[in-house]
Amino acid sequence: MRYWRKPLDFDQVTVPRGEVVIIADRCKGCAFCVEYCPKDVLAMSEAFNVKGYHPPEVVVDGECVNCNLCEMICPDFAIFCVPAGDPVAVEAVISIAAEEDKFAEEEALN
Numbered sequence: 187m188r189y190w191r192k193p194l195d196f197d198q199v200t201v202p203r204g205e206v207v208i209i210a211d212r213c214k215g216c217a218f219c220v221e222y223c224p225k226d227v228l229a230m231s232e233a234f235n236v237k238g239y240h241p242p243e244v245v246v247d248g249e250c251v252n253c254n255l256c257e258m259i260c261p262d263f264a265i266f267c268v269p270a271g272d273p274v275a276v277e278a279v280i281s282i283a284a285e286e287d288k289f290a291e292e293e294a295l296n
């Protein structure tokens with residue numbers, strides 16, 4: 187993001203950093219997250235998920251500002267952002283998503 191002028195409190199502001207967690211198999215390849223990320227952190231990958239779609243991937247390390255826009259805009263709850271340097275939060279997102287997907291699979295069988 188570029189400012190049209192330098193904010194007066196620029197030296198006092200600490201820019202937050204985030205870590206992106208992508209639940210690839212939930213993705214339907216709509217590219218909303220890629221399109222709207224204000225820092226152009228994401229791109230669609232060449233890989234396929236289990237549904238045959240290309241999920242996004244992080245292409246610029248260290249630039250995510252943890253704004254959570256990708257998370258809010260994703261229609262399939264396939265991408266999340268947590269504060270950088272918090273492996274517990276990353277693990278929590280992955281394990282909760284796995285539990286939810288398992289529950290959904292079981293519900294679909296009943």
Ligand code: SF4
Pocket residue numbers: 204206222223224225226227228249250251252253254255256257267
């Ligand atoms: S949290 Fe914000 S800056 Fe980080 S990848 Fe998502 S949209 Fe981009």
Ligand code: SF4
Pocket residue numbers: 212213214215216217218219220241242259260261262263264265
């Ligand atoms: S917004 Fe969600 S479903 Fe769309 S490409 Fe990104 S992760 Fe996949």
